[in-house]
Amino acid sequence: MQEEIMSAKNQAIAQISGAHDNEELEQIRIDLFGRNGKITNILRGVKNVPQDQRQQIGILINETKKTLENMLLDQKNSFKENVREWFDPTIPVPLVKIGNLHPTSVVISEMVEIFKHMGFSITEGPEIETDHYNFELLNLPKDHPARSLQDVLYIEEPETLLRSHTSSVETRSIENLKPPFRVVVAGKCYRFENVNASNNAMFYQFQGFALQKGLSLSDLKGTLFHFAKSYFGKDRKIRFRCKYYPEVEPGVGLDLNCQFCNGKGCAVCKGRGWIEMLGAGMIHPNILKNFGYKPKEITGFAFGMGLDRIVMDRFKIKDIRSLYNGDIKYS
Amino acid sequence: MKIPLNWLNEIIPLPADNGVLTDKLTMVGHMLDKRLVIDGEEVVDLELRGNRADCYSILGIAREVSAIFDTKVKLLQTLELTKVSKLLNSNLSVDTPLVKRAAMTEAFDVKITKSPAWLVKKLTAYGMESVNNIVDLTNYVMIETGEPMHAFDSDKVKGELQIRLAKEGEKMITFQGATLTLTKNDLVWSRGTEVLSVAGAIGEKYHSISETTKNILVEAANYDRANIRRSVYRHNLLTEAGIRHEKELDPNMVDNALGRFLFLLKKHGWGTPNCKIYDYYPKKLNPWKLKLNFDYLKTLAGVEIDTKTIKNILLNLNFKIIIQNRNFIEVLVPTYRTDVTLEEDLIEEVLRIYGYDNITPHVLSLEIPDDITPDYIKQENALRECATAVGFNEAITLSFVKESVSKLNIDPEKPLNTTAYLINPPSPDYKFLRMNLLCNLYELSKKTIHERAEEVRLFEIGKTYFKEKDKYFERRKIALVYYLSKDNSFNNFKSLMDSFFIKMCLSHVSYSNETYLLPLHNSFSVKLGNRIVGFAGVFDDIYYLEIDLDQILGQTKKYSVSLWPKYPPQIEDLTMVFPDRTYIGDVITSITSINRIIEKVELRDIFQNSYTFRIWYQDPNKTLTDTEVEKIRKEIITSVKNKFGGILKE
Numbered sequence: 001m002q003e004e005i006m007s008a009k010n011q012a013i014a015q016i017s018g019a020h021d022n023e024e025l026e027q028i029r030i031d032l033f034g035r036n037g038k039i040t041n042i043l044r045g046v047k048n049v050p051q052d053q054r055q056q057i058g059i060l061i062n063e064t065k066k067t068l069e070n071m072l073l074d075q076k077n078s079f080k081e082n083v084r085e086w087f088d089p090t091i092p093v094p095l096v097k098i099g100n101l102h103p104t105s106v107v108i109s110e111m112v113e114i115f116k117h118m119g120f121s122i123t124e125g126p127e128i129e130t131d132h133y134n135f136e137l138l139n140l141p142k143d144h145p146a147r148s149l150q151d152v153l154y155i156e157e158p159e160t161l162l163r164s165h166t167s168s169v170e171t172r173s174i175e176n177l178k179p180p181f182r183v184v185v186a187g188k189c190y191r192f193e194n195v196n197a198s199n200n201a202m203f204y205q206f207q208g209f210a211l212q213k214g215l216s217l218s219d220l221k222g223t224l225f226h227f228a229k230s231y232f233g234k235d236r237k238i239r240f241r242c243k244y245y246p247e248v249e250p251g252v253g254l255d256l257n258c259q260f261c262n263g264k265g266c267a268v269c270k271g272r273g274w275i276e277m278l279g280a281g282m283i284h285p286n287i288l289k290n291f292g293y294k295p296k297e298i299t300g301f302a303f304g305m306g307l308d309r310i311v312m313d314r315f316k317i318k319d320i321r322s323l324y325n326g327d328i329k330y331s
Numbered sequence: 332m333k334i335p336l337n338w339l340n341e342i343i344p345l346p347a348d349n350g351v352l353t354d355k356l357t358m359v360g361h362m363l364d365k366r367l368v369i370d371g372e373e374v375v376d377l378e379l380r381g382n383r384a385d386c387y388s389i390l391g392i393a394r395e396v397s398a399i400f401d402t403k404v405k406l407l408q409t410l411e412l413t414k415v416s417k418l419l420n421s422n423l424s425v426d427t428p429l430v431k432r433a434a435m436t437e438a439f440d441v442k443i444t445k446s447p448a449w450l451v452k453k454l455t456a457y458g459m460e461s462v463n464n465i466v467d468l469t470n471y472v473m474i475e476t477g478e479p480m481h482a483f484d485s486d487k488v489k490g491e492l493q494i495r496l497a498k499e500g501e502k503m504i505t506f507q508g509a510t511l512t513l514t515k516n517d518l519v520w521s522r523g524t525e526v527l528s529v530a531g532a533i534g535e536k537y538h539s540i541s542e543t544t545k546n547i548l549v550e551a552a553n554y555d556r557a558n559i560r561r562s563v564y565r566h567n568l569l570t571e572a573g574i575r576h577e578k579e580l581d582p583n584m585v586d587n588a589l590g591r592f593l594f595l596l597k598k599h600g601w602g603t604p605n606c607k608i609y610d611y612y613p614k615k616l617n618p619w620k621l622k623l624n625f626d627y628l629k630t631l632a633g634v635e636i637d638t639k640t641i642k643n644i645l646l647n648l649n650f651k652i653i654i655q656n657r658n659f660i661e662v663l664v665p666t667y668r669t670d671v672t673l674e675e676d677l678i679e680e681v682l683r684i685y686g687y688d689n690i691t692p693h694v695l696s697l698e699i700p701d702d703i704t705p706d707y708i709k710q711e712n713a714l715r716e717c718a719t720a721v722g723f724n725e726a727i728t729l730s731f732v733k734e735s736v737s738k739l740n741i742d743p744e745k746p747l748n749t750t751a752y753l754i755n756p757p758s759p760d761y762k763f764l765r766m767n768l769l770c771n772l773y774e775l776s777k778k779t780i781h782e783r784a785e786e787v788r789l790f791e792i793g794k795t796y797f798k799e800k801d802k803y804f805e806r807r808k809i810a811l812v813y814y815l816s817k818d819n820s821f822n823n824f825k826s827l828m829d830s831f832f833i834k835m836c837l838s839h840v841s842y843s844n845e846t847y848l849l850p851l852h853n854s855f856s857v858k859l860g861n862r863i864v865g866f867a868g869v870f871d872d873i874y875y876l877e878i879d880l881d882q883i884l885g886q887t888k889k890y891s892v893s894l895w896p897k898y899p900p901q902i903e904d905l906t907m908v909f910p911d912r913t914y915i916g917d918v919i920t921s922i923t924s925i926n927r928i929i930e931k932v933e934l935r936d937i938f939q940n941s942y943t944f945r946i947w948y949q950d951p952n953k954t955l956t957d958t959e960v961e962k963i964r965k966e967i968i969t970s971v972k973n974k975f976g977g978i979l980k981e
């Protein structure tokens with residue numbers, strides 16, 4: 001009987017793997033497991049097997065049955081994969097609504113991500129500010145010539161105004177935080193501007209500052225180079241030059257080579273070959289003194305840049321007003 | 332400032348390649364703005380920063396070039412002037428500390444002519460128009476030395492002159508013909524009641540040089556720059572003189588500049604100089620001492636520069652070294668460097684000439700400070716994710732409210748608060764600060780609908796601004812707006828709103844009808860416990876939700892998950908009849924809280940006043956028996972009947 005089973009099994013295996021379609025397979029199945037099928041008949045004959053062998057034969061038959069059934073199923077599935085019914089994956093369907101972030105938020109979070117890796121936290125401050133925090137404490141006393149670079153929007157002259165830069169958060173942070181700290185701020189700022197395609201009375205700045213014993217111009221340069229290379233690309237050229245800002249000493253201007261003309265000079269860079277990207281420097285000793293620090297005992301750096309221009313470049317938006325007036329069509 | 336290169340080259344050798352010159356100047360702080368060719372002259376326009384008053388001159392830039400390339404500036408020839416207590420024609424008295432120095436000199440038999448070609452060419456290249464030889468010469472010397480000066484018709488200003496503060500309302504006609512009404516804060520030159528000029532800014536018409544002028548009085552002075560700056564801005568007098576006097580000029584260049592003027596006048600045969608000078612200079616400015624600590628320089632710069640290099644740089648910048656030892660160097664600062672008053676300024680001087688290029692960039696390697704990002708920043712970032720997850724696009728709008736929607740600019744919560752507004756708005760649309768996010772989002776939605784959008788889903792996170800009594804304050808908000816062109820309904824909006832709250836782990840909010848000052852239909856408040864944290868409603872078919880971010884800060888639950896229960900639930904539907912105006916949401920909340928094994932209650936169907944609820948009974952630890960469920964069902968029926976008057980429909 002054992003031989004009979006084995007031979008039936010081998011024969012069936014050959015037949016199943018040789019079958020070409022479902023019909024053939026169905027015939028094989030009937031031949032094996034049908035009312036008069038081979039395996040059915042063998043099962044019927046088990047009762048004639050002597051008692052001592054019956055259990056062993058039973059196990060063998062069951063295994064055979066299982067193997068053949070699995071084979072039949074596998075073979076059937078393989079037909080399914082080879083022969084398929086016509087199906088259209090291009091059919092348009094209603095979409096689930098996906099929300100998207102505002103371009104300015106996207107740029108802010110990308111930048112924040114880079115600075116986080118360098119140990120920076122994030123902070124913010126009030127937009128309705130006082131002259132004290134916006135100017136005085138920043139080494140910008142009244143009648144300072146640099147004040148004319150920033151025409152301020154006043155709520156109550158001379159003290160209450162809309163912050164003209166995020167540096168006001170720097171003064172508030174130096175006042176409130178305990179060094180060492182590294183912080184970035186991204187937020188709305190306001191200046192008196194005749195609103196047109198390239199100027200708006202509300203704009204965004206991205207600012208950072210750090211206060212820690214041992215910080216140097218070399219650290220500032222390293223920080224800004226790391227940021228500029230990470231954000232604007234490793235192949236961009238960077239110019240790190242001396243520039244005056246009342247809030248810093250020594251002061252720094254950082255430019256990138258113009259990506260439109262590759263430094264040759266074009267309309268975008270006004271023929272300079274460079275795009276001014278940010279202002280920076282070591283926090284001015286007068287500011288440190290304003291908060292009771294001794295400039296030789298602790299040092300800090302600060303940097304700031306306008307965000308809107310960067311957002312506009314990144315998202316190919318030509319008119320600055322489009323950023324905040326509902327012109328944006330989200331994908 | 333525009334620097335004609337030939338002019339500059341007259342007093343300092345320049346590198347053959349202009350690009351090398353402008354690159355270096357840019358690196359040391361005077362960025363090349365543009366290159367120009369004016370009337371055949373090569374001109375570089377440099378962006379000068381406000382602290383370098385000395386650089387608003389050919390001489391100043393020449394000194395910079397000298398320090399960069401280690402070359403020498405040619406001395407400008409001048410006439411020696413003798414100090415006198417009284418000039419031939421005029422005398423001067425000063426009665427205000429706002430004048431730090433005022434000097435006058437005279438020249439006679441002056442020939443007023445058109446300027447020669449060389450002078451016109453130089454002024455044109457710089458960007459000034461030619462007037463006549465004398466006026467042009469004062470401008471020439473100003474551009475060359477940086478010291479503004481003014482020439483009067485000496486015969487019209489004979490006698491006692493005075494520098495004083497103007498009288499309120501005093502009038503002056505400028506040489507360009509404009510009438511100025513002066514204030515008591517404007518400093519003027521005067522002769523009795525006649526105003527001759529606004530000090531440091533602009534001359535009066537009648538007393539200025541004219542074709543008939545025979546003799547001249549030339550003045551050069553140094554004033555309190557802040558006062559001049561205020562006058563300049565008050566009367567919009569950003570003249571060449573004004574932009575120099577509003578900065579900290581060197582009072583010591585006054586006499587040299589006058590000497591230079593007379594030298595050139597004589598050289599060109601335009602008049603006879605009277606080499607006398609009346610010089611009011613009560614407190615001479617002397618070079619001041621500054622120390623530079625080598626260790627501090629190293630700390631601040633992050634690089635070590637050898638002492639010899641430091642010394643050479645300072646010497647090339649005309650700093651005089653008075654002490655030098657292992658630890659520090661002490662210098663005398665030339666008085667034209669009014670910007671160098673601190674040790675840090677001196678360090679910058681060394682570094683900029685040494686070259687910022689030569690400072691090695693150093694990636695921050697100090698101890699990493701703690702993350703001190705406040706929770707509200709994290710909250711705003713998390714909310715952005717939640718709102719986009721339920722399909723809302725982020726909008727950022729102006730903090731100002733346009734005139735067209737200003738009617739909606741109301742504090743929804745406190746009627747007494749008023750809007751904060753600008754006293755100098757750039758336009759009427761940039762005057763009033765927003766008190767809610769509805770005004771601008773409504774305007775944006777209308778715009779989007781107008782662009783044929785079928786659906787609007789926008790959110791904004793931003794500040795609103797208020798004035799309460801004398802105080803200004805800001806509130807952080809998030810707002811959602813929703814509109815659908817077809818089948819716009821509260822249910823659609825509510826489904827998104829509820830999902831939004833679930834996503835932000837704030838599913839424990841409740842809603843209750845409330846009327847707001849804003850013109851919202853079907854308005855209701857959003858509450859956490861008894862505290863109102865926001866509100867919602869519909870305006871012009873646009874659904875609106877606004878939440879105060881500080882009210883929900885720290886109130887969101889921690890995101891958590893649970894495992895699928897191991898035992899099967901018992902599920903049954905109960906249909907109940909309720910009186911009119913029953914809040915079904917409250918019924919469901921109430922049923923859910925009856926027993927902890929009531930896992931979930933769902934509204935399945937509404938027919939007239941009959942509501943069918945599907946109730947999941949689920950014990951995490953065992954399979955519930957019919958008797959146990961039966962008991963809870965009875966509790967539900969009793970409770971609903973008592974609280975809401977709902978009756979089970981058999």
